[in-house]
Amino acid sequence: MSNDIFVWVEQFKGMVAGGSWEAMGAARRLADETGGQVVACLFGSAGVSDLAQEAISYGADRVLVAEDDTLADFRVEPYAALMAKVVREAQPQAVLISATFRGRELGPMLAVELETGCIADCTALELEDGRLLATRPIYAGKLLSKCIIPERLPQIATLRVRAFPKPEPDSARSGEVATVEPVLSEDEIGSKVTGFKETEGGVSLADASIIVSGGRGVGGPEGYEPLKELAEVLGAAIGASRAAVDAGWIPYEHQVGQTGKTVNPDLYIACGISGAIQHQAGMRTSKVIVAINKDPEAPIFKLAHYGIVDDLFKVVPALTKALREKLE
Ligand SMILES: Cc1cc2nc3c(=O)[nH]c(=O)nc-3n(C[C@H](O)[C@H](O)[C@H](O)COP(=O)(O)OP(=O)(O)OC[C@H]3O[C@@H](n4cnc5c(N)ncnc54)[C@H](O)[C@@H]3O)c2cc1C
The missing domain is CATH 3.40.50.620 (HUPs)
Known part of the structure; x- marks a missing residue:
C-alpha cells in the first residue's frame, strides 16, 4: 500500500x-x-x-x-x-x-x-x-x-x-x-453511446460561479426575461425552482434542488422562490445567497445572506441597470 x-x-x-x-x-x-x-x-x-x-x-x-x-x-x-x-x-x-x-x-x-x-x-x-x-x-x-x-x-x-x-x-x-x-x-461493453444532443441554456449550472434563479414568483415563461438580462450582465447561469419547471416555464435542466441539480456557486440570486426544503437541498451551500421576494415571511430569508423584500419585477431590472453601469 x-x-x-x-x-x-x-x-x-x-x-x-x-x-x-x-x-x-x-x-x-x-x-x-x-x-x-x-x-x-x-x-x-x-x-x-x-x-x-x-x-x-x-x-x-x-x-x-x-x-x-x-x-x-x-x-x-x-x-x-x-x-x-x-x-x-x-x-x-x-x-x-x-x-x-x-x-x-x-x-x-x-x-x-x-x-x-x-x-x-x-x-x-x-x-x-x-x-x-x-x-x-x-x-x-x-x-x-x-x-x-x-x-x-x-x-x-x-x-x-x-x-x-x-x-x-x-x-x-x-x-x-x-x-x-x-x-x-x-x-x-454492454452500453453504446449513440450520440449527443446539446441542451438549451448557455452557461452550465454545475460550473457557474453565479446563478440567477427564478421560481413561481416570475409568473410565467416571459418572467424569466429580466432574470436573463441580469444573468447576461453577471455572466451567470439561469436556475429555477421545481414549481417553475413543472409549470413548463423553463426546461428541467435548469431545476435546482433535491430532484434537480445541486449547485455551489459563489453567488445565488433567488427571485420569487419561497425556499422550500427541497429547493434548499440543491443550493444551500452557495457561498452568498441573495433572496428577492415580496413576502417577508418566505423561508428563503432564513437562509439568505442578503434579502430584498419587494417585487422582483421592480428589483431585478434596477439591479441589472446598476450592475451594467458599474461593470461596463
Ligand atoms: C419529493 C419532492 C421533491 C422536490 N424537489 C424539488 C426540487 O428539486 N427543486 C425545487 O425547487 N422544488 C422541489 N420540490 C418542490 C418544493 O417543495 C416547492 O414546492 C417548490 O420549491 C416551490 O417553488 P417556488 O419557491 O418557486 O414556489 P412557491 O413556493 O409558490 O413560492 C413562490 C414565491 O414567490 C414569491 N413571489 C411571488 N410573486 C413575486 C414577485 N412578483 N416578486 C417577488 N416575489 C414574488 C412568493 O412570495 C413566494 O414566496 C420538491 C417537492 C417534493 C415533494
Missing part, C-alpha cells in the same frame, strides 16, 4: 471538467501531507495524451494515459474496469473523483469492483490518523456528517463540484507520463 492518491481526470472531447482540477488540488494538498504522489488517470480516444501536461500543471506527479476507441466516450463499464486495474496494481491510499454525473457513476462502481467504500459528495477532506475524514452534507444540507472508511483501501471519495478550490496551474511543473491498456474490448 502506498501513500499515493489517484485522481480521475474527466474529459469530454478534449475539454477537462473543472471539477477534476479541483479534485487534483485536494489530492495535491493531502499527498503533500502524507508524502505520497498524485497520480492522474486520463482515459479517452487517440490524442487524449495531449492533456497529460495540463494534469501535471494542476498538480499530478504521474499521469496514466489510456488511448483507445473503447474509451472515446465515457461509459462506466470500461472506465471502472480500467480504473480498478490501475488502482489494484498501484494500491494507492485514496481515489478522488469529481462528483459530476459521470463521477457519481464511476466512484460507486469502482468501490464495488474493489470491494471498498465510497464517500459521496464530499465538501471537505482532511486527514485524521492517516485516513481520510470527509465532510458531506446530509438531510438536504441541514446537517454536515463526518465520514471515514475505517478499514478498506483505497478510500474512494467523490468531491462536490466547486466545493474545493481549483489550483492555479503551474506550467513549470514536471511529471511522468505512462501508458496503460484498456481492460474491456468493445464486445465486452
Whole structure:
C-alpha cells in the first residue's frame, strides 16, 4: 500500500471538467501531507495524451494515459474496469473523483469492483490518523456528517463540484507520463453511446460561479426575461425552482434542488422562490445567497445572506441597470 492518491481526470472531447482540477488540488494538498504522489488517470480516444501536461500543471506527479476507441466516450463499464486495474496494481491510499454525473457513476462502481467504500459528495477532506475524514452534507444540507472508511483501501471519495478550490496551474511543473491498456474490448461493453444532443441554456449550472434563479414568483415563461438580462450582465447561469419547471416555464435542466441539480456557486440570486426544503437541498451551500421576494415571511430569508423584500419585477431590472453601469 502506498501513500499515493489517484485522481480521475474527466474529459469530454478534449475539454477537462473543472471539477477534476479541483479534485487534483485536494489530492495535491493531502499527498503533500502524507508524502505520497498524485497520480492522474486520463482515459479517452487517440490524442487524449495531449492533456497529460495540463494534469501535471494542476498538480499530478504521474499521469496514466489510456488511448483507445473503447474509451472515446465515457461509459462506466470500461472506465471502472480500467480504473480498478490501475488502482489494484498501484494500491494507492485514496481515489478522488469529481462528483459530476459521470463521477457519481464511476466512484460507486469502482468501490464495488474493489470491494471498498465510497464517500459521496464530499465538501471537505482532511486527514485524521492517516485516513481520510470527509465532510458531506446530509438531510438536504441541514446537517454536515463526518465520514471515514475505517478499514478498506483505497478510500474512494467523490468531491462536490466547486466545493474545493481549483489550483492555479503551474506550467513549470514536471511529471511522468505512462501508458496503460484498456481492460474491456468493445464486445465486452454492454452500453453504446449513440450520440449527443446539446441542451438549451448557455452557461452550465454545475460550473457557474453565479446563478440567477427564478421560481413561481416570475409568473410565467416571459418572467424569466429580466432574470436573463441580469444573468447576461453577471455572466451567470439561469436556475429555477421545481414549481417553475413543472409549470413548463423553463426546461428541467435548469431545476435546482433535491430532484434537480445541486449547485455551489459563489453567488445565488433567488427571485420569487419561497425556499422550500427541497429547493434548499440543491443550493444551500452557495457561498452568498441573495433572496428577492415580496413576502417577508418566505423561508428563503432564513437562509439568505442578503434579502430584498419587494417585487422582483421592480428589483431585478434596477439591479441589472446598476450592475451594467458599474461593470461596463
Ligand atoms: C419529493 C419532492 C421533491 C422536490 N424537489 C424539488 C426540487 O428539486 N427543486 C425545487 O425547487 N422544488 C422541489 N420540490 C418542490 C418544493 O417543495 C416547492 O414546492 C417548490 O420549491 C416551490 O417553488 P417556488 O419557491 O418557486 O414556489 P412557491 O413556493 O409558490 O413560492 C413562490 C414565491 O414567490 C414569491 N413571489 C411571488 N410573486 C413575486 C414577485 N412578483 N416578486 C417577488 N416575489 C414574488 C412568493 O412570495 C413566494 O414566496 C420538491 C417537492 C417534493 C415533494
